[in-house]
Amino acid sequence: MRQTGKVVKNEAVSAWGNRLDTLVENKLTLSHDSAELHLYETFQQAHLIQLRFNAPVMTSMLSGRKVMHLREMEPFNYQPGESLLLPSDRLMQIDFPDATTDEPTRCLALTISDEFIRETIAELNEQVPRVETANEWQLDVENYLLQNDPEISSLTDKLIRLFRENNPFKPFFIKNTLRELIVRLSQTQVRTGLLQQTSQHINTNRLAYVVTYIRENLTRALSVEDLSDKACLSKSHFFRLFKSELGVSPAQFILSERIQLSKAILSNPTKTISDACYESGFNSLTHFSNAFRSIEHICPRQFKRQLFGLN
Incomplete structure (x- = not known):
């Protein structure tokens, strides 16, 4: 790894409690038999800092912003809530456009054998x-x-x-x-x-076929029995496989898809809350409002008001 930075002579303080030797990509490394965890902090602006690892790595942003320059990809903003998986020996070049002593950029890099x-x-x-x-x-x-x-x-x-x-x-x-x-x-x-690529798998993957069927029939009553029949699986086998591959139950997925459709409908200024409710497959305004709030943490009326800047 190559990095540049000034020797610390100010009030920058590490969140990890380790010694600060540099203001750019100051690192704390912790080891395990199968992995290493590297915790990085940057306290000043820097450009095209080079970094690479000798094992597959997962990086995750903790605070601040980077601009990543990777082979075969356009430079992109890398922010908290995002992670990046890279193969062994892949060169990263990194910009730190916003880092300061008061608001440092922090991230982790986890290498796994x-x-x-x-x-x-x-x-x-x-x-x-x-x-x-x-x-x-x-x-x-x-x-x-x-x-x-x-x-x-x-x-x-x-x-x-x-x-x-x-x-x-x-x-x-x-x-x-x-x-x-x-x-x-x-x-x-x-x-x-x-x-995101359902159409590419619809003829070779039964779950992709079921996802397409759900999206095309959101306003209909959709039961696990019907969906398992579409997948040519028993009800219990279908439920287990759906949840293992999609991370949620069929009912949770249907609800999420209906809420996404309702948001698109609410984005139309001519559509009402009732329109969004019934056109996205709900048969009760109360159920719709409660479901919307449970997923979006805001009620449909507030969502529409914020969308159009209404008081």
């Missing part, structure tokens, strides 16, 4: 095979950018705590948390592929 990833994925495929036997669980680390879901955010926070604590069970806890993180990342990639 190839062997540990392969063993975890192999065990996952053996114990919880995917719906289609032609498809297997895998972990794509080729410049893979993702939005952290609550589970992945929770696991990264847990790993920071575990790596830093003094506990005789620490290696055991870290190993199990790493395994769960690998599985969650693989699930996220499969789910993203099925939901």
